[in-house]
Amino acid sequence: MRIAIIGYGKLGHEIEKAAIERGHSIELIIDKDNADELDSEHLESVDVAIEFTTPGTAVTNISTCLKSGIPVVSGTTGWLEQWDEMVRLCNEKGGALFYASNYSIGVNILFAVNTQLAEIMNDFPQYRVSMEEIHHVHKLDAPSGTAISLAEQIIEKSPAKKNWSLDTENPDTIRIDAKREGEVNGFHKILYDSEVDTIEISHNAKSRKGFANGAVMAAEFLAGKSGVFGMKDMLKL
Ligand SMILES: NC(=O)c1ccc[n+]([C@@H]2O[C@H](COP(=O)([O-])OP(=O)(O)OC[C@H]3O[C@@H](n4cnc5c(N)ncnc54)[C@H](O)[C@@H]3O)[C@@H](O)[C@H]2O)c1
Known part of the structure; x- marks a missing residue:
């Protein structure tokens, strides 16, 4: 496939390597x-765009791709308050949009286990759930998009939980401890604590390669499709 990389930062560079490794150009x-070169004229030469930029620029980038008829894979976090608008635009244009807060296959397995564990834990109210995420100091948003996805999965399965929070600790709130340390690629832990024991599930990204491979696989998955897709569609988890 002929690929456009939008956002040539840490992930953009990894995506370039992963795409070439998988036989794309x-x-x-x-x-x-x-950024002013992102227009339908320049996009004419590509089959798909992969977008990893900033919370403030993702929506414009995704819109430009959709309006130009180019399928777009986005991994930028921190812009989801405009999600419905992007879905509407995608459907209106008959385009293709793939979004994941985390393209790592391991994290998506964690998502599946997290949902099952949340269902089980509903019957054991003596356990208090909380979360921890650690990322590098350059990360702009907190909590991470992945932490929000994990919290939302628990909330969906737990009638007693209504929301997540970075600072308050209420019985109906999941506390997320978001730490920014060194060059950590991404660590997420879900913890159920009782008076007598602790249950923990976690994922630790060893490098950015897992995200880049997943994003290129998503671009391959979009070929010939229209609609809005995520990792569940691709991995059939
Ligand atoms: N979904 C995932 O699996 C996943 C994994 C890691 C990071 N991320 C997210 O991806 C995004 C990028 O992460 P990163 O670590 O590569 O950050 P980064 O800061 O290294 O790279 C972002 C790049 O976007 C560029 N940029 C800024 N404005 C732009 C514009 N208008 N058009 C094009 N490029 C522009 C910046 O110059 C920079 O090079 C962040 O939102 C991060 O949270 C997602």
Whole structure:
């Protein structure tokens, strides 16, 4: 496939390597210094765009791709308050949009286990659930998009939980402890604590390669499709 990389930062560079390794070619690279080149004319030369930029620029980038008829895979976190708007635009244009807060296959297995565990734990109210996430100091948003997805999965399965919070600790709230340390690639832990024991499930990303491989696989998955897709569709978990 001919790929456009939008956002040539840490993930953009990894995606370039992963795409070439999987036999694709990179036809267009957009970063903030040439952001004005992201238009239908430049996108004409590509089959799909992969977008990992910033919370403040993702929506414009995704919109431009959809309006230009180019399928887009986005991994940028921190813009989901405009999710419904992007879904509407995608459907209106008959386009294709793939979004995941985390493209790592391991994290998506954690998502599946997290949902099952939350269901089981409903019958054991003596356990208090909380979460911890650790990322590198350059990360702009907190909690991470992955932590929010994990919390939302628990809330969906637990009638007693209504919301998540970074600071308050109420019986109906899941506390997320978001830490920013060194160059940590991504650590997420869900913890159920009782007076007598603790149950923990966690995922630790050893490098960014897992995210990049997943994003390129998502681009391959979008070929010939229209609609809005996520990791559940691709991995059939
Ligand atoms: N979904 C996932 O699996 C996953 C994994 C890791 C990171 N992320 C998210 O991906 C995003 C990027 O992460 P990163 O670590 O590569 O960050 P980064 O800061 O290294 O890279 C972001 C890049 O976007 C560029 N940029 C800024 N404005 C732009 C614009 N208008 N057009 C094009 N490029 C622009 C910046 O110059 C920078 O090079 C973040 O939101 C991060 O949270 C998602």
